[in-house]
Amino acid sequence: MSPEERQEIEHEIACYPYKQAVCVDALKILQKHRGWVSDEAVKEVAEILEMSPSEVDSVATFYNLIYRQPTGRHVIHVCDSISCWVMGCGSICEHLKKRLGINMGETTPDGRFTLLPIVCLGACDKAPAMMVGKTTHENLTPETIDALLEKLP
Amino acid sequence: METPLTEHIRPGHPSPDLAAYQKLGGYQALRRALTEMTPTEVIEAVKDSNLRGRGGAGFPAGLKWSLVPSGDDAPRQRYLVCNADEMEPGTFKDRYLIEGNPHQLLEGIMLAAYAIKADTAYIFLRAEYTCSERTLREAIAELFAENLLGDNILGSNYNLNIHLHTSAGRYICGEETALLNALEGKRAVPRAKPPFPPQVGLWGQPTIVQNVETLCCVPHIINHGADWFKGLSKTNNSGTKIYGVSGRVKRPGLWELPLGTTLREIIEEHAGGMLDGYKFRGVIPGGASTDFLVEEHLDLPLDYETVAAAGSRLGTGTMIVLDDRTCPIAMVHNLETFFARESCGWCTPCRDGLPWIEKTLSAIEEGRGVASDIDLLHQHSRMLGPGRTFCAFAPGAVEPLQSALKYFADDFEQHISEKRCPYKHLQS
Structure with missing residues (x-):
């Protein structure tokens, strides 16, 4: 240590x-x-x-945010709880999976991104939402996601 | 209309710092309590106000505080814990209060801690609220720097430390005894009750666990009195409530309104009504673990008793709207997927029952359901109901299910008889 x-x-x-x-x-x-x-x-x-x-x-092993496996540089947590679901988080998840070429729980081969689902982020009035690292991103669309991911090293 | 909890919150602007908060009259209640009131008098004031817990259960706060043993032989070490583990899906009110006016919460914590004679308070904050964490750390540091926390606060001989604990993300931590285990560094499963935390809580000592919004009410009660607080409500409940709306409405958001405001006013006026092309179908009024209400309930005042009489719970007061183009079975499936995933696994009905419910709903939604599934779901609703599980998690989990079976029975039957989801083509 x-x-x-x-x-x-x-x-x-x-x-x-x-x-x-x-x-x-x-x-x-x-x-x-x-x-x-x-x-x-x-x-x-x-x-x-x-x-x-x-x-x-x-x-x-009890907590969602303790990683017992290696992760990518950026861990993307997509909210799939009720408010985000009503507002279409399903298509947000599909877009991320397709763009990154990985499924939920996987890391891109270049070690850049890990994709995980997360429970309600408390951004329900600005759904759909996701958390990348420590930052929550709201009112997501495929376009805003693409722009965001391009900025991350 | 008075909005004591939110009047100094300016979204998009920095929250009032200590100097600004004091300029707005902040810490006057604390000053008054420490110099003019005994701890018992603070408890009495809160009792008189009829303040009820805003975290979901609605237990009277003053009554809870009075359960802390106070005789000469009572344990000297007591704890005040602020439950800021806001993880109820659809709920985002405590974040707003913390980030918008952190000192209001801290003053509430200090008053509650003084009332139960605790010298240590913990704020249990969910991990994902990183902005709230920054805001609170700065505000707590300001208080220590100005000797408003620590030893001999305002020359009163009262000592208090507040520590911020950030969690690592698990819904059950919002259950107060699971929260206490989490704070002790144990696996956060709930504890057997009784004993209840006011008698035996954190490390075995008397402990009061109270939600953010509840604590934010306390300074105002001390400043303006119980009668004023009672008068804020439209019904015989007391105070205001932070109501929230999410889903396909024109203006999703939060509003501080008199307790007892009708569902219709909240959805149609404050949230601007449904988005064009969508009709209102139903609502879960207080977070994921509450029963659906439907059109016939729109004119009900949303207070504790009225919502309970209508078969649901006020819960957190933050509602999720179901529209006419969203499949109610798919919505309940999403909710039960959440509950199945977040069950702590401690007791069998919850650990095994919820995944069974989730799989059954999944089958119905995908057109693989059979007629007997409906009975099975009814049976599960009963078997996971109050009194049959270790804590309130599973009874909460089956609330939206049991009410969906009642209000959307035709939808369940149509899915099974047509072997498909009739909403599939409606979704954008």
């Missing part, structure tokens, strides 16, 4: 009466630096928080 990663985790530990409370934070910190959470990362979190690796993994 890098000193920076360790320092960030220690900072979170100070906010709670018990170390285990920062399990999710620690996983997110390692993921931020490494792109995903490997088995090795699970063991490192377990060690620093004095938990068993299986306990940590039971948390890691």
Whole structure:
């Protein structure tokens, strides 16, 4: 674990009466630096928080936004919940799959994009929506998606 | 018409910082509570106001706070948790309140924490709200810098720390006991109840979990009193409500309106009515886990009791409209796909029942349904209903299903008898 990663985790530990409370934070910190959470990362979190690796993994595998597999540089999360569905997220998903040449849950061969579905992003009045990295994009059309993807390295 | 929660929110503009918020009268309620009121008096004021939880369940807030043990032998450590895990599909009101006026929420948190004598508060924020996270971090830092958080706030001997916890995305974390497990760093499955969190909550200590919108009401109640708050509503409920509309309407969005505003006014006036070429067919009034209402309900005032009497729930007050060109079975299928995916898997009826429902609806939608599927779906609605599962997730999940079976029975039958979806050619 890098000193920076360790320092960030220690900072979170100070906010709670018990170390285990920062399990999710620690996983997110390692993921931020490494792109995903490997088995090795699970063991490192377990060690620093004095938990068993299986306990940590039971948390890691529970959340939609902890990646237990390597991802592309940009993870695209397309909302497929009710408001976006009513407003046509189906065709948005089809457009993305076709354009990127991958299915949901896959990464492009050049390692640029990973495509995943996500539950309601809370952008229901501006549906359809998707989240790329940490940014939510709203009122999507195939054209705005194309323009957005071209800008991403 | 008064809109206390949203009057200082300017979409597209930066939210009021601490100085601006104080200029608008912000933290006056906190000042008053800390200098003139005992914690019990704050609880009484909130009790008198009849403020009910805005997160979905509608439990009276003051009553909940009064359940925290307060005698000399009561645990000294208590926690206040703000539930900002807004993951109910179709719901986007808490994001608006957080990003539009973060100090209003923080003042509400501080008042609630003072009322239950908690020295630590956690905000449990969903991971995807990264703008909300930035906004809250800045606002909390401002409070610490001005000694409005920390030790001896405003010279009152009251100490409070607020920590922001960001989640990693899972719907069940909005259930208050699952949220507590999530905060403790455990797999976020719900806990057995009783005991309830006001007695045994975070790390076994008395804990109040309260939704963002509920907490945002508290400073206004302290400033203006219970009678004023009661008077904001059109019915015998109290306060305003952030109502929201999404779906094929002209102006989807959010509006702060008197509690008890009719469905018709919200959809036809505020949301501008249906998009041209679409007709209103029905609505789930309070997020994905509420029963459909239909045309006959349009003139009902949307308050807790009236919506319940009509067979649904006010829920989060953010509604999703079903139009006449969207297949109701496909809509319910989408909802149940969500619930099947997000079930935490802890109890069998939910873990196994929801995927079964999802597959059955999928078969009907694709023209592979058989007549007995309808009975099967009715049976599932009962078997996943209240009292048969570990938490309220599955009973919520079957609400749109059971009401769809009632209001859209002809559509179900047509799919099965014609072995196709009659809406396919209507969709753009």
